[in-house]
Amino acid sequence: MVTFYITTLGCKVNQYESQQIRQFLQSIGLSQTFKPENADIAVVRTCCITRNASSKSRQAIKRIHKANPECVIIANGCLIDSETEEKPQDIESLVLQRENQQLEKILEQVCGKLKTEERIFESGLKNYGRQTRAFLKVQDGCDGFCSYCIIPKIRTDISSKPLENVLNEAQELVDSGHREIVLTGVFLGAYGKETVKRSRWRQSVNREFLKLVDSVAKTPGLERLRLSSVEPGDISEELMEIYKSRTNLAPHFHISLQSGSSRILKLMNRQYDSETFRQKIDLINESLHKPAVTTDIIAGFPGETEADFKKSIEMCRYCGFSKIHVFSYSSRKGTGAENLNGHLPAGVIKQRAAELAELGDRLAEKYRNSLAGQEAAVIIENENTQSGKCERYLDIKLTEGNFRRGQLVLAKILPSGKEAAPCR
Template identity: 40%
Template sequence: MKKFFVKSFGCKVNQYEGRQIRQFLEQFGLSYARMNGKADLVVVNTCCVTHNASAKSRQFIRKAQKKHPGATVVVAGCLPVGQPGELKMINGTVHIVRRKKDLAGILASLVETDIRHKDPDNNVYHTSSTFKRTPAHNLSKSSNYNCHNNLSTQKHTTQQSQFEFSPLISYAGKCRAFLKIQDGCDGYCTYCIIPKIRKQLYSKPASIVLQEAYNFIYSGHKEIVLTGIFLGAYGQDTVRRSLWEPSKKDALADIVDQVAQLPHLERLRLSSLEPADVTDKLLEVFCKHRNIMPHLHLPLQSGSERILRKMRRQYTAAEFMQVVEKLKVTLDRPAITTDIIVGFPGETDEDFEQTLEVAKTVKFSKIHVFSFSPRSGTAAAKMQPAVKSEVMKERSGRLRELDLHLQAEFRAQFSGEKASIIVEGTGPLRGRTERYFMVELDGKDAVKRGQFIPAVNI
């Protein structure tokens, strides 16, 4: 093997883990193949949170098989764990990794086996001292599906566990660097498959978080986004707040404070928070550091109290709006973005109208609209009555129309002011402001992608 390609679908955590896979393989001496290049190894880091995400993942697997005939295709991420039956639709031979902890060892096995096949003298060298030397593995050909190699078998676990993904050194090619500091969720919202895939909670030690953030800054990144599956549970063993250790209730605020103090970090963002995560201590940290952006993503999901209870969310619509009010009092015109699910089982016209009213009251700067997507293994998949597809489509259209109006309204209040941007494109010249909306600039100055510009006209 000489060249590889990694494709990640889904959330920022998956994007981060895709970068870890890339770094791991580069440390073995493999070269990254660009999208249109030839690859000997293709790793598909899948997502299955929605039917659409699963479909895109499967589509890319087929595309990789067609575009790179003879290449080794490894299917990792959430799909093999959350919806393994959907992989029966894939023809041909792919290596399916069911357990995330096995992935590094499996990749090492594939690479080392290939090298030894070409180098019978067994002269295998790693370019990173973090790797532990292990003998070659006899990769299993056992399969749960026709023509699929399920490599995540017990016989390999001991050897594979000797390989782990290292903290990232760089997020090359991207304007902002995602830094995963937390993993796992055991909240069991009724629509969500995540606890089936990532139930075990993990919080990255502060020392590693800071080292990784320093690596990004040293590599030239001006903006870091702290991310996690349930970011607000950083430092805790569960997402259920009633079971939280009081001594660790400000763990997230503390790590944000520490990262924000790193020299030469222009911008720091948090990927997504639950309303109760917005504590007084966290807001104090926001106010303390000018490089923490006044932008928070708070998933509402529904503005109906009844639907929120059916979803098993940990807040009411009234509590959500109280948090928003506190944010607006504390921060200067914060950007508040959100996720809303349309067509949850049993959602009536009245429930949807309540969602619209909450959105209008909050004045979101961006709404990500999702049509309800039943996932096998979740409680909501069995709930009735189902909302008709034409009703779901009509409601989604109305919500997207409101979103466009609210975006324009939010942006208009900054007209004539100056803002900083990090350049994301040069044709035309454009970048995102502190509050995350995109601006395009006139002129053809010699600027580069990723460059920080401290003052531009909005």
């Protein structure tokens, strides 16, 4: 029997698409292995959001080749579809599959004729493999052209999955045992729209997005629904009303700040300013009990002055983020930021990234400590450690009990914020 191995770099959309590939390969009779040395075929879903991501994608390919030189490696995803000069090479058994090449056809060449008419990336998932949390991709594509981002030149087709299909897939995932679903997309808040540019929308509030969230939350048996990533413009009073009425909606939002300086946000071509971001955080905090807000910030964007950087620091303190993902700015060929003036020395970028990361650690600890004595719903992910994610996206270890993987356990968070005692 032909065996396959899959590894995925990058975002939740990439991870979802890897699951689609996994489901397809299993449907045509291939057997999955979790060790590359045992694979006949390896699929590497690449990422190129940063130069570091491109490097990690290449390293993943090299590791598989080193472990199994006879394995045919099929690399696809954003790095392969990009116009960067960072693509992997010099491996004879490597096949680069671009977006306009059907993976089905490449597999047919690799492992013989396939008896299927199914198109991989048009099929919904029936299960999410061995994971307790299932991602459900509902939107693809972006034309926002943030000046640091290469994705609008790669994922150019803006599309949304019909709501009926989303609901059917959500029910399939719940029926297969997944207690939590995470809605994801390249620009999730643009669900149902033909553009992500809000200035071209008839209304500032996206009713299709609101209906999506409310409808999926009603899925019978769904214990928890989470949004993967939203923009400040997606946060509205209407969305907060839905959150208050649906108890299975996780009080956690990942909202990319990128910079606390309105001047830098304008250079980044973001669709909000710092005051708008602050107002959205206020709205979330006023509407929900101890919500968790995680974020992304870019350190050292071209033209960022010390004053601009301090505004990012101040904004982080104001928002009290439960986690900050810090990215050191790196120039990407083909992006608007590549041609901006004021590119900063590597040392300055490194120092600012380190300061943001240190602040992020302090804020994360402060947020965890604030939850002491609160009740949390933990979905067990690791039976050996009796730990899993709670609704606020924190890893929590239970102090006692013997719960099975996938089980939802109500527990009271202890002073450390990292452990919880099961409620009796």
